[in-house]
């Protein structure tokens with residue numbers, strides 16, 4: 403097994419003194435390359451903090467994060483920015499597209515920002531995979547929510563990242579559209595060998611993953627392979643998420 407991401411005893415404390423909050427407490431996890439991982443847990447359990455530390459968006463208070471063998475802890479902000487631009491992709495709940503740019507311009511933005519050439523073949527392949535080949539010249543406002551999230555997924559894939567991180571990527575979508583987007587994420591794992599790590603509140607979304615990690619109070623308290631929506635919901639209820 404090759405490791406895409408490895409966290410060793412990662413802790414994150416926000417604030418100081420009396421007001422300090424331990425968002426992560428010595429979390430260790432290995433994310434295998436080519437796997438689809440969902441991160442679940444009650445509100446405030448540390449899911450976003452986990453994702454941000456794993457992706458180099460946030461710096462742990464202690465412990466080690468490695469992306470494909472590269473140690474992130476100790477890196478300066480310039481180095482981290484470069485790493486985020488070239489080696490990871492992000493998909494957010496709110497799509498975060500640039501309204502004034504069309505589909506192709508949004509998708510290729512990460513490459514253009516780093517001064518890289520846009521490989522035509524890859525652009526066409528990715529647009530086809532996400533089902534947007536007929537929409538290349540459309541602006542975000544001319545697309546449905548599901549289509550906008552497909553643009554965001556294409557933008558996350560264009561640099562050929564080692565890992566795509568999703569923070570509630572289906573949180574703003576209706577159930578049917580969310581399913582389409584989840585199927586697409588599953589396809590990029592199965593078809594492209596992409597690694598995907600996704601935070602979600604939704605047991606159905608988590609059921610598309612290979613493995614679900616459950617966080618509670620800043621710790622990984624459980625994991626589940628071959629999840630079903632029912633089993634995930636049951637586990638979440640036991641964690642007190644919905645009481």
Ligand SMILES: Nc1ncnc2c1ncn2[C@@H]1O[C@H](COP(=O)(O)OP(=O)(O)OP(=O)(O)O)[C@@H](O)[C@H]1O
Pocket residue numbers: 416417423424425443444445446447448449450451452
């Ligand atoms: N920038 C911050 N400053 C202070 N405390 C923070 C900050 N970010 C998160 N926290 C705290 O850290 C803990 C974990 O937050 P985090 O956002 O990681 O949880 P979460 O599981 O993603 O929550 P949710 O499901 O509600 O989005 C919470 O107690 C939160 O209030």
